[in-house]
Amino acid sequence: MCGNNMSVPLLADAVTVSGAERETAAVIFLHGLGDTGHSWAEALSSIRLPYVKYICPHAPRIPVTLNMKMVMPSWSVHGAVGRRRGACGLLMLQREPEVVAGGIGGLAPGTCGGEGEGWVYLAIRLPCAMDTWRVRRLISFAFPPRFDLMGLSPDAPEDEAGIKKASENLKAAIEHEIKNGIPPNRIILGGFSQGGALSLYTALTSQYQLAGIVALSCWLPLHKAFPQAACNGVNKDIAILQCHGEMDPMIPVRFGALTAEKLKSVVTPTKVQFKTYPGMMHSSCPQEMMAVKEFIEKLLPRI
Structure with missing residues (x-):
């Protein structure tokens, strides 16, 4: 294939997992707040199809309102809608948590994997071994939900300009x-998470009829604009795989369920799959990744 990636900012430094044979399809996958494309490129490599190209762009580093204007990879300024509460839950630890890479392959012992909405790090390693109940209690206290999907007050902030700009870059x-x-x-x-939210918004407002959407642990941004914001119903029949951890402390599973119901008012209801995973927090797990592989394989068969 030809083409200069440098002419498209989002693709300039993207991590690309090339196909082992002629590429006849593509998956563009966006990471969450504070992450990079590398972690998800590695995860997708484990389920890749030989004729599919997987593209994992890096979000630009910008000041994030949710993180007191700290500069970090983010697809939009706010990161998520809602208020940032204090980190008092972390005072339960005897020493500072250790920053570790990854966190998308499930929860390793003593590790809270995930994106870290409202936090600088992608994942933390707790300084002592804790049973699952204690980890969940601690993380739920330290990482409260960041927004109230479909229960927002009229003046609740959403980075509409940033979302639309990021969407144009993805388009x-x-x-x-x-x-x-x-x-x-x-x-x-x-x-x-934030990357899944942007993917939902972009696909539903795209002028092109796309194959599908993989939306992991996320929500539909600017949801009040739908279904009117959908581009002339071009993707009315698009297939959507939405997955969510039942123990997600940052974007609670009920917000995922509300998103699924909203999506059914935008696209053909039978095209929306909503899968939940017991015990999974703001992260991923092997069962979820297998569901993603099966979804991609069904929508992008070999030709």
């Missing part, structure tokens, strides 16, 4: 792949 990446020979109906958008 430019889609167009780049189309120009390079991948038809839109062979392209899946996906993402985790």
Whole structure:
């Protein structure tokens, strides 16, 4: 394939997992707040199909309102809608938690994996061994929910301009792949948390009929604008795989359920799959990744 990635900012430094044979389809997958494309490129490599190209862009580093204007990778300024409460839960620890990489392959012993909405780090390693109940209690206290989906007050902030700008950048990446020979109906958008939210918004407002959406532990941003914001019903029949951890302390599973119901008012209801995973927090697990693989394989068969 041809084309210069440098002409598309989102693709300039993206991590790409190339196919082992001729690439006839593409998955563009966006990471969460504070992460990079590397972690999800590694995860997708473990379930990849040989004729599919997996593209994992890096979010730009910008000041994030939710993190007191700290500069970190984020697809939009606020990161998520809601108030940032104090980290008093961390005072239960005897010493500072250790920053560790990863956190998307499930919970290793003593580790809270995930994105860290409202926090600088991607994952933390607790300084002592704790049973699952204590970990859940601590993390639920230290990481309160960041927004109230569909229960927002009229003046609750959402970074509308930032979301739309990020969406346009993602649409430019889609167009780049189309120009390079991948038809839109062979392209899946996906993402985790903030990245999943942006993927949902972008796909539903796209002028191209895409193959599907993988939405992990996320929500639909600017949800009040839908279904009117959907681009002339182009993706009315798009397939959506939405997955969520039942123990997610940052984006509670009930928000995922509300998102699924909202999505059913935007697309054909039978096209929306909502899967939940007992014990999973703001992270991923092998069962979820297998569901993602099966979804991709069904929508992007070998041709």
